[in-house]
Amino acid sequence: MSLKELLPGKLGYGTAPLGNMYRAIPDTEAAATVEAAWQQGVRYYDTAPFYGAGLAEERLGEVLSAKPRDAYVLSTKVGRVILDEPEEGARELGEKGGLFEHGNPNRMLHVWTAEATERSIEDSLARLRTDRLDVVWVHDIAQDFHGDQWLAKFEEARTGAFRVLSRLRDEGVIKAWGLGVNRTEPIELTLSLDEPRPDGFLLAGRYTLLDHEHALQRLLPMAQEQGVGMVVGGPYSSGVLAGGTHFEYQEAPAHIIERVTRLKDLAAxxxxxxKAAALQFSLAHPVTAAVVAGATKPGRIAEDRAALNETVPAAFWQELRAAGLVSPAAPLPHGA
Incomplete structure (x- = not known):
């Protein structure tokens, strides 16, 4: 089954904000947001142990455990094992330092071995209060977390997590697996392997209105040729395309603010x-199976649904291209 056939609808809910990303969110607000996603017809939910050291999975599981399990698709990630002991000192998170400082205080192990992968899945099932996962992503084996050591982490995952997840898929325990990363290179490397291939990948922040040229050069042609699907994470580029101030999980620099201003002026x-421009752009590539947008306020989900269904005139896309605000190689909606 392809990723497009597996995922129900084009819009998923990304739960990183439920891990208290940037700020501490009351439990009631988190639960109301997940419930709002359900009421808006969202049936694909993506999470990870990394999001608040298990907090996002716990909050998601609390709501979804009351829903029919066959009615939704659930994905989580492997690569972090949450321990029953507090983290001592600051977390080492590469470029994402401080991102979940308001999450659970538990210590996290960053490990992609076979044993850790199996333990991570078992722990996620418990936090999510479910008996099965549909999709499992291998999380963050990329430069943004590991710098020059990323290839060593990739090799750990190749001989560990990749093989475990391939076996679980072949046994029917999970329906699909792939990589969940913020960089294109680990996915390109995976697609070049002779070993069992992934079913898809979750690429965060690298196929958005603000950042897509690199993905178009090598990764997306490879994926299209091999029939591998993509879930676009972070379609609002960490929020700066949706009224926020963050880009790449940090305060947006001046040149990004200037580009966003140009995009907003043209949209107006x-x-x-x-939001409609951002979501519909990311979905226009034939490799894209769905977009997952995060939110911590219930009203944001209705905005995302409306943006997905909004009619965007072809003239907008044509002028966007003429202004040099999107790559000449990027597919646009309706062939604009």
Whole structure:
């Protein structure tokens, strides 16, 4: 089954914010947001142990455990094992330092071996209060977390997590597996392997209105040729395309703010919401199976659904291309 056939609908809910990303979110607000996603018809939910050291999985599981399990698709990630002991000192998170400082205080092991992968899945099932996972992503084996050591981490995952997840898929325990990363290179390397291939990948922040040229050069042609699907994470580029101030999980620099201003001015000229432009751009590539957008306020989910269904005139996309705000190689909606 392809990723497009597996995922129900084009819009998923990404739960990183439920891990208290950037700020501490009350439990009631988190639960109301997940419930709002359900009420808006969202049936694909993506999470990870990394998000608040298990907090996002716990909060998601609390709500979804009351829903029919066959009615939704659930993905989580492997690569972090959460321990029943507090973290001592600051977490070492590469470029993402401090991202979940308001999450659970538990210590996390960053490990992609076969044993750790199996333990991670068992722990996630418990936190999510479910008996099965549909998709499992191998999380963050990339430069942004590991710098020059990323290839060593990739090799650990190749001989560990990749093989475990391939076996679980072949046994029917899970339906699909792939990589969940913020960089294109680990996915390109995986697609070049002779070993069992992934079913898809979750690429966060690398196929958005603000950042897509690199993915178009090698990764997406490889994926299209091999029939591998993509879930686009972070379609709002950490929030800066949706009224926020973050880009790449940090305060947006001046040149990004300037580009966002140009995008918003052009959208306003055509009566288009910037959220609609962002979501529909990411979905226009034939490799894209779905987008997952995060939210911590219930009303944001309705905005995302409306943006997905908004009519965007072809003239907007044509002017976007003419202004050099998207790559000449990027597919646009309706062939604009």
């Amino acid at each position: 000229k055509h009566g288009v919401s910037i």
